[in-house]
Amino acid sequence: MIEFWFEFASTYSYPAAMRVERVAGEAGLGVVWKPFLLGPLFHAQQGLTDSPFNAVPVKGKYMWRDLARVCADEGLALKTPAVFPQNGLKAARVTLALPEAARPAFVRAVYTANFAGGALISDEAVLAGVLADLGHAPDAVLAKAGGDAVKAELKKNTEEAAARGVFGAPTFFAPDGEMFWGNDRLEQAARWSRKTSTRPIDMKVDAS
Amino acid sequence: MIEFWFEFASTYSYPAAMRVERVAGEAGLGVVWKPFLLGPLFHAQQGLTDSPFNAVPVKGKYMWRDLARVCADEGLALKTPAVFPQNGLKAARVTLALPEAARPAFVRAVYTANFAGGALISDEAVLAGVLADLGHAPDAVLAKAGGDAVKAELKKNTEEAAARGVFGAPTFFAPDGEMFWGNDRLEQAARWSRKTSTRPIDMKVDAS
Numbered sequence: 326m327i328e329f330w331f332e333f334a335s336t337y338s339y340p341a342a343m344r345v346e347r348v349a350g351e352a353g354l355g356v357v358w359k360p361f362l363l364g365p366l367f368h369a370q371q372g373l374t375d376s377p378f379n380a381v382p383v384k385g386k387y388m389w390r391d392l393a394r395v396c397a398d399e400g401l402a403l404k405t406p407a408v409f410p411q412n413g414l415k416a417a418r419v420t421l422a423l424p425e426a427a428r429p430a431f432v433r434a435v436y437t438a439n440f441a442g443g444a445l446i447s448d449e450a451v452l453a454g455v456l457a458d459l460g461h462a463p464d465a466v467l468a469k470a471g472g473d474a475v476k477a478e479l480k481k482n483t484e485e486a487a488a489r490g491v492f493g494a495p496t497f498f499a500p501d502g503e504m505f506w507g508n509d510r511l512e513q514a515a516r517w518s519r520k521t522s523t524r525p526i527d528m529k530v531d532a533s
Numbered sequence: 534m535i536e537f538w539f540e541f542a543s544t545y546s547y548p549a550a551m552r553v554e555r556v557a558g559e560a561g562l563g564v565v566w567k568p569f570l571l572g573p574l575f576h577a578q579q580g581l582t583d584s585p586f587n588a589v590p591v592k593g594k595y596m597w598r599d600l601a602r603v604c605a606d607e608g609l610a611l612k613t614p615a616v617f618p619q620n621g622l623k624a625a626r627v628t629l630a631l632p633e634a635a636r637p638a639f640v641r642a643v644y645t646a647n648f649a650g651g652a653l654i655s656d657e658a659v660l661a662g663v664l665a666d667l668g669h670a671p672d673a674v675l676a677k678a679g680g681d682a683v684k685a686e687l688k689k690n691t692e693e694a695a696a697r698g699v700f701g702a703p704t705f706f707a708p709d710g711e712m713f714w715g716n717d718r719l720e721q722a723a724r725w726s727r728k729t730s731t732r733p734i735d736m737k738v739d740a741s
Contacts (some may be wrong), residue, residue, distance in 0.1 A: 370589055370591050370592075371589050381578055381579050381700070383578050383698055383700045384578075384700050384701075387698060387700065387712065387714060390712075391713075391718075393716070394721070442558050473580065490591055490594065490595060491590070492591045492595065493592075504595065504598075505599075505600070506595060509717050512600075513602070
């Protein structure tokens with residue numbers, strides 16, 4: 326089992342969401358999908374009030390080019406969003422309002438709407454359309470997404486992410502708690518998870 | 534040919550320096566070694582006066598763990614330096630004071646001294662020892678490293694890096710100018726460089 330922690334505003338979470346089940350599956354692993362909010366962590370850890378890719382334009386320019394290469398390699402469409410970053414709060418709550426088995430398809434559809442479809446995923450009508458396309462009853466799901474239980478669960482996820490040392494998205498956790506940050510660490514996280522599911526890792530670092 | 538831009542203080546430049554010739558060579562490519570100073574870029578672009586890994590401790594903690602995994606995978610020793618980041622100014626100047634053919638071995642030896650040997654690479658005596666071990670005449674090289682021509686060349690490299698959009702190290706450039714940031718992009722940079730040496734890439738991004 327591999328934990329996949331994602332934030333809907335996060336650019337590299339898009340390719341990660343689209344391929345995490347395939348890569349994990351090739352390693353014989355299931356995926357636990359964990360939405361959280363990165364904004365509060367960015368603010369608490371780095372004092373940021375915007376995406377670091379907006380705060381540091383030279384990094385942002387490179388990120389969009391790198392993301393284009395990553396998506397091209399994966400055969401994923403990419404259209405620079407009109408608004409970046411988008412507010413992923415509602416989409417994250419809707420994810421948690423769905424049964425676990427229904428979450429991966431919804432998450433992929435929302436990322437595709439954001440990064441390939443030019444949609445405003447902060448808009449409840451957009452989320453309702455995604456839900457309807459997937460065969461869900463939008464009104465019922467959105468009502469549950471606005472309830473206290475879902476709000477508390479997302480808050481708890483975000484607090485857990487902070488407590489476990491998360492500072493970006495996507496982040497993966499192996500069963501032994503080992504953390505991997507970034508879409509480009511997914512394969513490594515899967516290898517590590519497979520190994521630690523059978524025997525402990527002997528990897529010492531001399532930090533004397 | 535692939536350009537390898539590195540800063541001696543940069544942690545991920547260590548594994549990159551140790552493997553760039555092998556990875557480039559497997560793609561049939563030579564390497565141009567380009568030392569530059571990252572500090573002025575960090576300051577100008579991000580207002581930083583320290584390594585971002587010190588400025589944001591939660592990122593620093595992860596970086597050292599990730600670097601340990603990267604080095605373990607490469608069979609490279611890693612000992613967390615007593616001082617981080619170290620001032621790489623003198624080492625960069627010494628690099629440029631050497632004939633081009635002698636630079637790669639010197640650069641690798643300095644990275645190993647810093648990240649595996651616990652040495653203070655800002656110390657001229659340490660650099661003299663590295664030079665002597667490699668069969669160079671330390672006094673003559675250090676004298677040249679302190680001269681105006683070398684100082685001007687390092688300044689020019691740093692200005693060129695900034696002008697070309699560099700914001701971190703290591704950074705690789707393909708012959709067509711495509712930029713890749715990070716040790717984990719080396720294989721991709723080599724593939725890109727090999728392709729662009731024979732035909733143009735058709736990779737369009739819909740940014741409409």
